[in-house]
Each structure stands twice: as structure tokens, then as C-alpha cells.
Amino acid sequence: MGDDGLMPASFTPVTPLDFQLVLLRRMADHNPELVADARRELGVSLTDMREANKRWQAMVRSPRSRPAASRYGSVLGPPESAAARRIGDLDCEARQWPLPLWPELRFEVLVGPNGQVWNEWLVRAPGAEPPVLRTLDDLTPWSCTVDEAARAFAPARPLEGTAPTRWGLAFTAPDGGGVRREVVAEFTWGLLQRTRTRTADE
Template identity: 75%
Template sequence: MVAMPSAKRPAEPFTPLHFQLVLLRRMADHNPGLVEDARRGLGASVAEMREANKRWQAMLHAPRGRGAASRYRSVLGAPESTLTRKVGDLDCEAWLFPVPLWPDLRLEVLLAPNGAVWNEWLIRAPGVPGPDLRTLEDLTPWSCTVDEAARAFAPARPLQGTAPTRWGLSFTAPDAAGARREVVAEFTWGLLQRTAVSG
């Protein structure tokens, strides 16, 4: 008698926990120690982090997948708050979602007037004071967001990211002795990962 193949179990829902593992997976190349501590804090294994990232990538590239905006809503639920952001002459809608790994940050999903997602990254939560960024020594991994570094060390020049969800900034900042140094800062999902210093 031939055994019938067992029915494939439906995949468990993709939850905010899985999304946080996706964020961590993208940061692991730069800060494996920080990622390891955060992953353990979430109670997830390395295999679970890899699987979450694999499922997220499959959702991104599915031929009939949800649009980016509806994908975020299905995974993260309704936004905690909605703001209007001015981009050039356009009024865009920004959805803010909490990220328990970083209680002082929010995931900002920026939508164009036609509903397409223009940008998605971590920002400081409204009303929460940002870090006091004065010197190179203040630029530690995970200490600040793209916009915070750009404001603190203006004028900063945006750089092409090395991969999706990655950004770069080039600026001048003083070291502890007061000498001005040329800095390239790298960010993943909008959060500082590392800096390279010259000059």
C-alpha cells in the first residue's frame, strides 16, 4: 500500500518578532556581537533568524505578492501613528510602527501620494530625545539614526548604499582632541552600524 504524502503544514504567520529578526539579519554583517545579544533577547535561534529573512525575501519577490504598504500592515498591524512629511513639493504620509528591540525608535514607512512606499527605515520616536552627538567617539554602533547623524554633523553628503536597506553618509566630525576628521558612516535600516575615518 502506497503511503499518501502528508498535507503540508501552513507556514506560521509572519509576525513583528519575525520582522525584528529580519532587521537583525541585515545588521549581522557589521555587528555580529550586538546582533547575537539581541537575538538571544528575543528568544530566537540563528536558524530562526535565517528562516525569517528567507521568508521576508520570498514575500518581497513573490510575483503576486502584496504591495509594500499592505505587506507592512499585514506583518506589523495598524501604524502606531501617522504623520505628514513634506518631500519637495509633495505631502507624503509616514506610518510609524513600534520596534520592541529599540523602544526609543520607530520604523517609518514613507508613502508617496499614490500609495507607493518610498522609504522604510528606523527613526527616533516622536518626543524622545536623541543622542548628544558631538565627536567621533559618540558615533558608536546602533547609537543614532541617519537623520540624527546628518543633523549633528551638517553638512553631510548622502552616499549610495552597498545593498538594499543600507545608506551611507559622508561628513566631517571632530575627534576627542578636537581635530577635524573625514568620516564615512554606514547605516542599515537607518541605524548606524560603523564608521570609517580618514584625515
């Protein structure tokens, strides 16, 4: 950005590849090895990931930035699907985009009637086989989405995340020996990052 807070004329647009790196940048806090493998698959360096995140943050924070609902379309192109969805008593539109790094998932944005973004995360792609989640051993990093874990280990209680792109779930689940444990599962952009034993004050 320039000194006036506006995008410089030479600003490099954020690309679909950049956006995948933005997602990975947040996930690197919990799973740096998985992120490093993903970077190699995409053929990019750690510096590339950092620069992509800088461009994304500059775009989001610019006074000239598009509204959140249209921002993803400007980066990812037209959504693969856009369908009406009802959540409780409210109607919204669910827009989904494919991402090459996670072909079995879709990036989903829920947009309210006034154009406000209600949610933005990774979900299972339509028709893709969901994971089998029975015990704690099945809850490996990147194995499932928030919705899948909540259904598999219902009733699950949502927990406030440590950042806007993070979510948590508290539930009980059997370990490999069949003993039920109190668990906290942590998600970034809707994808499972880690689980830990729940403490008494959570």
C-alpha cells in the first residue's frame, strides 16, 4: 500500500494459487510439515507463501477493497455452484469454489440477503466420500471438516476460535481402547488441525 492507504497502481492481483497459500499460512501454525508438503506440491517457496499472504491482507484492508461477498469471486472466478440455503429461520446463498490443493473439498461462502458474509470455510465437495470418524484415532490433521466432526461425535459444543478463521468443537469420543475422552478439536478455515484432551474449565 502507499502512504495514503490505497492500493498502488503496480499492486499485483491475488490469484487462486495465492488464495490457497493464504489458507495454508494460517494452517502452518499447527501443522508446518503438512503445509510444507502442500507447498512443494504447489511448487512454491515459503517466501512465496508469505508474499501471497501480504497481498491478500493488503487487498482486504484497502479502502478500495471489494465487499467480502464479491471479493472471493474476484480472486477465484465464478463459483462452481450457488444454491439457496436455509439456516434456522434465515435464508442465505451458499457459494462454492474448487481448490486444486484439496480436490475433495470446496471453499464455501455463506452470503446473507444483504450481501453480508456469514461464514467462509472448507466443506466436503458434493458427491465426495466423507471420512469415517468413529474414534480419536480417526481425527488426524486435515481429515475432516467442522460439520463432519460435529455430526460424527454429536452432541458437539462449538467453542470460540482464537482468530476469525478458526473454530473449535468440544465433544466426547472413544479412544483406540474404547475409553471415552473429553476432547477439544481445533479447526482452521473449517479443516481439522489438531485435537487435545479437554481441560476442566473449557
